[in-house]
Amino acid sequence: MKKVYGVEVDCANCAAKMEEAVRKTEGVKDAALSFMTLKLRVEFEEGADADKVMKEALKNCKKVEDDCEIFL
Amino acid sequence: MTAKQKKVLYRIIISTVILAAVWAGTEFFRVPLWLEVILYLIPYFVIGYDILRKAGKGILKRQMFDENFLMAIATVGAMALGEFREGVAVMLFYQIGELFQSCAVGKSRRDIAALMDIRPDYANVITDGRVEKVDPDEVEVGTEIIINPGEKVPIDGIISEGSTTLNTSALTGESIPRDAACGDEIISGCINMTGVIKVKTTKEFGDSTVSKILDMVENSSMKKSRSENFITRFAKYYTPIVCCGALALAILPPVISLIAGMNPDWQNWIIRALTFLVISCPCALVISIPLSFFGGIGCASSNGVLVKGSNYLEVLASTGCVVFDKTGTLTKGVFQVTGVYPEDGYDSKSLLYYAAYAESASGHPISLSLKKAFEDKIDRDRVKDIKELAGHGVCAVVDGHNVYAGNMKLMDKIGASVRNVHYEGTAVYVAVDDKYAGCITISDVIKPAARSAVAGLKAKGIRTVMLTGDAHAAAERAAEEIGIDTVRSELLPADKVEEVENLLKEKSPGEKLAFVGDGINDAPVLSRADVGIAMGALGSDAAIEAADIVLMDDDPSKILLAMKIAVKTLWIVKENIVFAIAVKIICLILGALGIANMWIAIFADVGVMVIAVINATRALRIKK
Secondary structure (H helix, E strand, O other): OEEEEEEEEOOHHHHHHHHHHHHHOOOEEEEEEEOOOOEEEEEEOOOOOHHHHHHHHHHHHHHHOOOEEEEO | OOHHHHHHHHHHHHHHHHHHHHHHHHHHOOOOHHHHHHHHHHHHHHHHHHHHHHHHHHHHOOOOOOHHHHHHHHHHHHHHOOOHHHHHHHHHHHHHHHHHHHHHHHHHHHHHHHHOOOOOOOEEEEEOOEEEEEOHHHOOOOOEEEEOOOOEOOOOEEEEEOOEEEEOHHHHOOOOOEEEOOOOEEOOOOEEOOOOEEEEEOOOHHHOHHHHHHHHHHHHOOOOOHHHHHHHHHHHHHHHHHHHHHHHHHHHHHHHHHHOOOOOOHHHHHHHHHHHHHHOOOHHHHHHHHHHHHHHHHHHHHOOEEEOOHHHHHHHHOEEEEEEEHHHHHEEEEEEEEEEEEOOOOOHHHHHHHHHHHOOOOOOHHHHHHHHHHOOOOOHHHEEEEEEEOOOEEEEEEOOEEEEEEOHHHHHHHOOOOOOOOOOOEEEEEEEOOEEEEEEEEEEEEOHHHHHHHHHHHHOOOEEEEEOOOOHHHHHHHHHHHOOOEEEOOOOHHHHHHHHHHHHHHOOOOOEEEEEEOOHHHHHHHHHOOEEEEEOOOOOHHHHHHOOEEEOOOOOOHHHHHHHHHHHHHHHHHHHHHHHHHHHHHHHHHHHHOOOOHHHHHHHHHHHHHHHHHHHHHHHOOOO
């Protein structure tokens, strides 16, 4: 399953860090964040609950970059 | 500017004014040190409070080594050492740089959004005799919608009423408007220019051309190029290394001096280390690379070339071999009379006349092209006894003459001796009253741009190969006419994959192979090649799905344009990488030696970023 979310982040380096943080979240198979379109594309593991996983992912993102937002 | 950016702008202005006032004040009046500190702290906090806060949070979360941390350490350090002006100025310039970057990125985002401004906002649906504006997403297949002049076509469909002229430039980059009338298919994303039309939708909005294109372009920057990945990895190691370098610079030389019994000169070395930190910020690199690729992709899409990822621009720029499928790619995929060879006693017109009349009852593409070439209206009373001779052709009585039209086997069968044998395309031999009268050749028409496209590729030293299912002789002839280097003919669809695999093995490792095709059969080949290019308008959905690059108007010369954009984008990327890294390294060395001061460090950080971003926006435009 794949989903696309809008994000807000200020710098390209932070975007790269966010991407890494989302990718490491449990239940996420792969993630790609485009700083240019401010869109985050997440591929979930089979059977993962997207909403739950994304809440966790956002928490992980906040850890690496305080000033960011994922519009769930 | 967004509200956030405006806020930063006000803070920049306010702190600049305060800084100038404090600077002037402390120059003219002797103030005690404690007052000076307090006075300089005012502009410092105005401009830098968010950075300090973020840096603090970063430390708490063990996420050090980000740019906030670097800036906080560098400026706090400078202030602590009594370099108040520099401390405030570094923070100020850093914020100016960030603001500039955020504006520049926002602007190119909007520029590209404007280039791709094809998303329709509504569809006019007739319900109970009233026209209603609804979300295109809610329109079901088979609904009749009305499109007024000036509106975008929201959903793919077939015109059921009215005729108009369509502007397809947003989709294809082609500026000449296209006429469309009742019964014609129209694709979403075009702009209706002249007449009111009714359209019966054939697809849902989500499956319509416009949705697919937007999806592709929006996702394109997710597929990251090698250079982007390189720079992300680079930044990951670069920042900690520079931080350690700065720490070493602050501690080692003074300690060594102490051991050697010399003056440790702590202050000097710490300032050098702080300069080091300011220079080290990796953002110029990290932002300018994706920005360049994004610009290149945007530029390509405004020219009717959809690129599905930055990585494909990279591959396209190093393509050494282009493999073409013939039908639909280099040729139009429609049959047309290309040669008429009458025997003595006949002329072109009369030969076509007999052939067209004999074939008048048939709906076969070849018969249709004969009738089209004949041009005049067919009078069905003049022809009778039309018989299809399966596998051979037709015979009929035209104006009282026995006419046979068909292949060589038919001529042999009736005993007409054929004098001229033709190999191009399909030949229709005609015999009148059992005597051979001449031959008409029908073939797929080569696209006008095919020749120039191939010539352009060859001029760049790129090898061209054509794959086709056609007979050997016909393929050779077509290749010669187009100017293709190598031909592989009589291929079944599965053979094409094999041929491409052989070509992939033959080429040198640095070179990439591009395959250009349009059919359903091409999908496996498109995905097998290093970069698959599909013809968008003629092409099947499967081909577009499998391809990495889609040419919206089926014009093979767009391949050249796409390569030009790719090469330019890659060049800009390389310029930025080399420029930014070189300036940073030089400044780092100068900083370590104590030659570069804080002001040069600010240039190395903010100045480099500004230049790199401006350079990156060049990728948005290309000379045609």
